[in-house]
Amino acid sequence: LACSQTAKPANQQSWQTQIQGGSRQSPIDIRSSESVHDPQLTPLSISYDPSDCLQIWNNGYSFLVEFDDSKDNSVVSGGPLENHYKLKQFHFHWGAENNRGSEHTINSLVYPAELHLVHWNAEKFRTFDEAIFSENGLAVIGVFLKLGRKHDGLQKLVNALPAVKYKDSTVEFSNFNPSCMIPSCLDYWTYPGSLTTPPQTESVTWVIMKKPIEFGDDQLSAFRSLLFTPFGEKLENMVDNFRQQQPLMNRVVRATIL
Numbered sequence: 001l002a003c004s005q006t007a008k009p010a011n012q013q014s015w016q017t018q019i020q021g022g023s024r025q026s027p028i029d030i031r032s033s034e035s036v037h038d039p040q041l042t043p044l045s046i047s048y049d050p051s052d053c054l055q056i057w058n059n060g061y062s063f064l065v066e067f068d069d070s071k072d073n074s075v076v077s078g079g080p081l082e083n084h085y086k087l088k089q090f091h092f093h094w095g096a097e098n099n100r101g102s103e104h105t106i107n108s109l110v111y112p113a114e115l116h117l118v119h120w121n122a123e124k125f126r127t128f129d130e131a132i133f134s135e136n137g138l139a140v141i142g143v144f145l146k147l148g149r150k151h152d153g154l155q156k157l158v159n160a161l162p163a164v165k166y167k168d169s170t171v172e173f174s175n176f177n178p179s180c181m182i183p184s185c186l187d188y189w190t191y192p193g194s195l196t197t198p199p200q201t202e203s204v205t206w207v208i209m210k211k212p213i214e215f216g217d218d219q220l221s222a223f224r225s226l227l228f229t230p231f232g233e234k235l236e237n238m239v240d241n242f243r244q245q246q247p248l249m250n251r252v253v254r255a256t257i258l
């Protein structure tokens with residue numbers, strides 16, 4: 001195989017922005033036929049406590065629903081994970097139009113939005129900020145959203161969005177259980193990757209659920225009426241907050257056979 005690989009100039013930059021020397025950047029296009037079925041991949045064990053839900057924060061890139069990670073009540077373990085990881089926040093990525101929005105793609109198929117449930121390895125690290133910069137620091141569950149029936153569980157979140165229209169606004173948000181956004185089919189792909197936004201650190205074990213959840217046009221419109229900009233500045237709708245797919249390089253995507 002080595003002889004068939006053409007030598008690339010060491011300084012060759014991939015045609016997309018990628019951190020200097022990054023070898024495991026996210027998101028990627030998942031080619032299902034090239035994924036490896038791994039019988040040792042068990043189902044994820046996900047348990048969230050709605051009382052850990054604290055607030056929604058518009059950080060000027062997405063809106064984050066933030067959780068109290070001082071206890072051990074909202075955790076994910078099993079599957080490809082060696083330890084248990086605590087839920088810190090979840091957020092979404094979406095497009096200005098329905099033909100774009102997700103960060104990961106499946107055989108080049110794009111979804112209009114993608115949910116990221118962000119967890120950090122509390123057995124190995126003391127804080128989220130430490131975990132972001134560490135190998136096996138984070139586990140992010142990605143769930144695709146497709147347009148269809150209104151998602152009843154999501155409506156509580158949608159109703160709170162006007163209160164965080166502007167960058168740097170927050171609103172108290174409690175008693176929300178993110179389990180309502182996990183598909184009933186627990187099959188997933190998993191691969192080693194990175195944050196998809198700066199600092200794009202290569203600290204993430206990605207778990208991408210194979211089946212999408214459905215949500216309504218009006219709910220997606222509510223996402224699109226958020227603003228990138230703070231109060232008093234030029235209005236810029238928060239849309240197209242997704243990164244382009246990155247080269248797979250020397251990685252294998254594993255798939256469950258549940």
Ligand SMILES: NS(=O)(=O)c1ccc(O)c(NC(=O)NCCc2ccccn2)c1
Binds near residue numbers: 061194195198
């Ligand atoms: N999109 S993702 O990979 O799930 C992810 C998860 C946890 C994170 O902290 C981040 N990135 C993050 O918080 N960056 C600091 C704020 C920021 C800076 C620049 C662009 C977007 N967001 C991304």
Ligand SMILES: [Zn+2]
Binds near residue numbers: 091116196
């Ligand atoms: Zn994200």
